[in-house]
Amino acid sequence: MQSVIVMINLAGAVALLLFGLAEVKQGVLQAFGGRLRAVLAAGTRRSWRALLSGLGATLALQSSTATGLMTASFVERGLVEPRMAQVVLLGANIGTALTAWIVAAGIAWLSPVLLLLGFALRRNGAGPRQGAGIALxxxxxxLLSLHLLSLATEPMRASPALAAFIGLLDDAWPVALLLSAGLALAAASSLAVVILVTALAAAGILSDGLVVVLVLGANLGGAIPPVLATSGAPMAARRVVLGNLVVRGCGTLAVLPLADRLGDALTNLGLAGPNLPVDVHLLFNLALALAAWPLAGSLARLMRRLLPDTPQERNAPKFLDPTELSTPVVALASATREVLGVGDLVEKMLCDVRDAFRQRDPTFLRGIEPLEKDVDRLQQAVKIYIAQISHDEGSDKAHERSAEIVDYAINLEHIGDIIEKGLVPEIGKMVAFDLRFSDEGFRELDSFMETTIENLRMAQTIFVTRDLDLSRRLMDAKLTVRQIEKTSAARHFQRLRENRRASIETSSLHLDILRDLKRINAHIASVAHPIMDAEGLLVESRVRHGASGLPSSVVSN
Structure with a gap:
């Protein structure tokens, strides 16, 4: 029964350690997320600055995994050179080792002080101040988890079963290495395992050589989670984190046979004792950085040969960075950029339809179906990304902007459907059956298409700037579109009454194209609705209600 209680206490202390790490990461991202990423991206122009950037980011985030994923995303977008990215991760490895050293040297009374101060900031602050409170x-x-780990491992000193197990590990270093690596992989943190080893070392049940082996395993296992997290990412991102795993793996294999000698050497230097694991962790990563730093360029080239670029998926998401999800303002900006790209694809579809109509050339229509599939895929990716953004309670503006982004993306997807299922078959029928509009009818439809393209371009600008004057213009354009459709239909019926052969042959096509262009413009104008509504310029109905005292003519939303 006593052993069960010990294991429960130990598991609870490790869980608190992992929760503390997550809280530090969340708080730092909330307080400095955008600036932290900017500093990390800007600090990679020189090798030594890249090393310090990785070290500083990891000290702030308490996670070399988070630093690795951010760096990989920068490489993917071409913001950081692969060689510099490898140096950043060497700095991140030092950062996590330095974190373990600082935590192990923590003063017991500092834990309640930080908890009290952090709670006060979190409760009474907002934005960055609240984030700082969460981090504290x-x-x-x-620090509290370290104290609990020490208490939980205290009964282990007298445990015969644990002593026997440790003895087995002492005689089977590869098994000890794999066990430690597995724990680091399961916890997604080498820091947690190093702190656990520190607590066991303080209990006096680990030999110096076994301490070195367990720390090596923690380093190896801690490099695996970023590799798994980027398994579906582009090759540029995967090469960065795989290179870091190769570096740690080579370092581990080089030091493993010397673990006993290294333990004895550290003992002779006076480093043996309860803090030996964190000392080994820090020395190993410093030595690894010094050895691998000059080889960063060669490592990047080797990774490129091992993981060559694959053909890129058509119009795959470019800006939906998962590492930005915990910082809503940054994530929403990225989602906005992605949806602008969707709008550009829809504009290309409209331009291709216009050119096919003008030149009576069906080759312009061949690329529309793949573009429509791209639009569907991207708007779905945007919706999923927006749903994953970590919004703070009460952040009404962020919620409203999220809704606007999703709404505009959905409207663009509807426009793509109308183009593919409506306009493309109609223009294809015109060409296949050699149907020719009257000169007046052709000019009316061509002008309507051009107006639609211009309205979409205006909507793209409104989506980014939220400009009220442009929104008014787009809503006025919606009324103009309605008038264009009515006038063109009326003129078409007049030409039918005049028995014009061209108008009779193309009657259904003419009206169908008018209807589809009108529907497209209705979706385009929707981008102005939230802006106009926020100013109190929209009402719910266009129905005339003279008897009730409502305005006789209002604009629909």
Missing amino acids: MGVGLL
């Missing part, structure tokens, strides 16, 4: 509470929980 996370650090306090880290």
